Structure formats: C-alpha cells, structure tokens
Amino acid sequence: xxxxxxxxxxxxxxxxxxxxxxxxxxxxxxLVALYAVTTVRNPMSKRVKALNDRRxxxxxxxxxxxxxxxxxxxxxxxxxxxxxxxxNSLKVLQDDQVKAAQIKLMQAGIRNKDYAVAVIFGRMxxxxxxxxxxxxxxxxxxxxxxxxxxxxxxxxAGTLILSYKAPDIYLKNKITKRSDAIRKGLPDALDLxxxxxxxGLTVDAAxxxxxxxxxxxxxxxxxxxxxxxxxxGFLTDRRQAxxxxxxxxxxxxxxxxxxTMIQTEKYGTPLASALRVLSAEFRNERMMRAxxxxxxxxxxxxxxxxxxxxPTLFVVILGPAACSISDQLIHR
Numbered sequence: 167x168x169x170x171x172x173x174x175x176x177x178x179x180x181x182x183x184x185x186x187x188x189x190x191x192x193x194x195x196x197l198v199a200l201y202a203v204t205t206v207r208n209p210m211s212k213r214v215k216a217l218n219d220r221r222x223x224x225x226x227x228x229x230x231x232x233x234x235x236x237x238x239x240x241x242x243x244x245x246x247x248x249x250x251x252x253x254n255s256l257k258v259l260q261d262d263q264v265k266a267a268q269i270k271l272m273q274a275g276i277r278n279k280d281y282a283v284a285v286i287f288g289r290m291x292x293x294x295x296x297x298x299x300x301x302x303x304x305x306x307x308x309x310x311x312x313x314x315x316x317x318x319x320x321x322x323a324g325t326l327i328l329s330y331k332a333p334d335i336y337l338k339n340k341i342t343k344r345s346d347a348i349r350k351g352l353p354d355a356l357d358l359x360x361x362x363x364x365x366g367l368t369v370d371a372a373x374x375x376x377x378x379x380x381x382x383x384x385x386x387x388x389x390x391x392x393x394x395x396x397x398x399g400f401l402t403d404r405r406q407a408x409x410x411x412x413x414x415x416x417x418x419x420x421x422x423x424x425x426t427m428i429q430t431e432k433y434g435t436p437l438a439s440a441l442r443v444l445s446a447e448f449r450n451e452r453m454m455r456a457x458x459x460x461x462x463x464x465x466x467x468x469x470x471x472x473x474x475x476x477p478t479l480f481v482v483i484l485g486p487a488a489c490s491i492s493d494q495l496i497h498r
Contacts, residue, residue, distance in 0.1 A: 274340035292329040351384030356445035370398035
C-alpha cells in the first residue's frame with residue numbers, strides 16, 4: 167500500500183517517516199553517548215578530597231575551618247534539633263533506635279548521622295500523612311465506592327504498613343546495592359593489598375594505595391579503604407579503625423578480612439599469606455555465584471522464548487506460505 171505522496175506504508179504509517187524518526191533517535195543517542203564518554207570524571211576525586219579535609223579538621227580539633235562554615239553547619243542542624251526535640255517530647259526517641267539508624271546510614275554510604283533522626287521521624291509522620299490521605303479518599307469520598315469493605319480495608323492497611331516501612335526499605339535497597347558493588351571489587355583489593363604488603367608498605371599506606379588504584383573502578387570500595395587509611399593515621403587504637411570498617415560494610419567477607427587484619431596486628435602473623443588465602447576464597451566464591459546465575463539462565467529464558475521469540479519465528483516462517491496459499495485460493 168502507498169500513500170498519496172507515493173511512499174510505502176505499513177499499517178497506515180509511512181515507512182519513510184518512521185525511518186527518518188528512527189534515524190533522528192539514533193543520532194541523538196549517539197550524541198548523548200559521545201557526551202557521556204568525553205565528560206567522564208573520576209568518581210573518587212571529590213570523595214577523597216572530602217575525607218582528607220575531614221582528617222585535617224579532626225587533627226586540628228575543630229569542626230569547621232571558618233566562622234562562615236560553622237554558621238552554615240549550625241543552620242543545617244537547626245531542623246534536626248527541632249525534630250529531635252519534638253521526638254523527645256513525645257517520648258519516642260530511643261538511643262538504641264538512633265544508633266541502629268546511624269549504622270544503616272553508614273552502610274548505605276550516608277555519612278551524616280543527623281539523618282538518623284529524620285529516618286525515625288519519617289517512620290512516625292509518613293503513616294499519619296499518607297494513611298490519613300488514603301482513609302479520607304476511601305471512607306470520606308466516593309472514589310472507591312464500588313469496592314468491597316475488605317478490599318478497601320486492605321488498601322488502607324497496606325498503605326499504613328508500606329508508609330511505615332518506606333524509610334527502612336529505601337535504606338535496605340541502598341545497602342544492598344552498595345554491598346554488591348563492594349563485593350565485586352573485594353578480591354582485586356585483597357590482591358593489591360598482598361602486593362603492597364610484600365612490597366614493604368605499612369597497613370595504612372597499603373589501604374591508601376589500594377583506594378587510589380581501585381577508586382575509579384570501584385568507587386564505593388575505594389571510599390571505604392580511604393576512610394580506613396585516614397582512621398589508621400590518626401586513631402590511637404588501630405583496632406577501632408578495622409572495626410569501623412566492618413561496621414560500615416554489611417558483608418561477612420569484609421568482617422573476615424577485618425578479623426584477619428586485627429589478628430595480624432595483635433599477634434604479628436604474616437599479612438600477605440593470610441590475605442592471599444582470603445583473596446582466593448573470595449574469588450572462588452565469585453566464580454561459584456556466576457556459575458549459579460548461568461545455571462539459572464535456561465529457566466529464566468523459557469518465558470521470553472515462548473512469549474516473544476517463538477511467535478515471531480512462526481510468523482516469519484509460516485507467513486509467506488500462508489500468504490501464498492491465500493492468494494492461490496482467492497484467484498481460484
């Protein structure tokens with residue numbers, strides 16, 4: 167079929183117009199890709215600079231370098247102080263809840279501990295706001311008048327539960343993504359630590375060098391190693407720096423590395439040999455995880471194969487034959 171301008175059409179759509187549109191989309195995607203490649207930046211530079219600034223502040227025994235910055239920090243914390251005062255007046259702010267929220271924030275990569283109060287405040291306010299809105303829409307308006315009472319109650323109860331769990335779900339999602347990113351780079355980091363230890367570097371210098379080398383490929387792991395190197399430089403108890411590393415990362419593998427580092431510091435055992443064994447174990451674990459995903463691939467591909475690939479294949483194979491048979495029967 168052709169249009170009035172003489173161009174071919176498919177389902178009433180001009181083929182030349184569709185081809186022009188697709189070419190424009192492809193050209194735009196190419197420009198975006200070129201911009202992303204040419205403007206790539208080192209993800210570790212800003213983080214390392216902030217950590218180094220914080221180290222200098224801790225060494226100097228101050229929390230801000232200038233009065234202007236100190237005033238800015240005080241202004242930022244006014245909202246948090248008001249929320250904390252409100253929660254204390256309501257008797258709902260407990261120290262163990264604040265500490266647990268702070269640990270989750272650190273594991274999610276959020277360094278500001280004041281956000282722990284905001285998380286607890288969100289658990290209390292979100293059900294009131296969202297739950298009250300849904301209760302008004304369900305029982306105060308005719309929006310869901312055709313629903314059964316059980317279905318309306320399920321909507322209200324589900325909204326209340328989800329709004330209460332929303333901050334924890336958000337933090338859990340960030341922790342999982344960050345832990346997976348750190349797990350991928352941990353074997354390479356241990357290999358570099360072995361090389362640095364055999365080269366005669368100290369532990370804090372080895373952590374700093376590994377963070378600098380792997381910061382571009384694994385920015386999350388580089389950030390944690392940089393912070394550990396900084397803490398090893400100014401903390402009086404070096405064991406506390408390793409324990410902080412295990413607390414900031416929600417991974418059993420990191421806890422094993424921390425235990426090895428603490429035992430090495432305490433008993434003077436060879437660091438390179440212990441780290442080499444751990445690196446081999448983590449590498450084998452990563453290979454086993456990849457093999458497990460590959461073994462699940464045939465079962466996962468079954469549904470797309472049946473729904474999308476096989477019907478298209480049948481149309482391509484049987485379509486010309488069906489058209490030929492239909493033309494012969496019509497001509498007869």
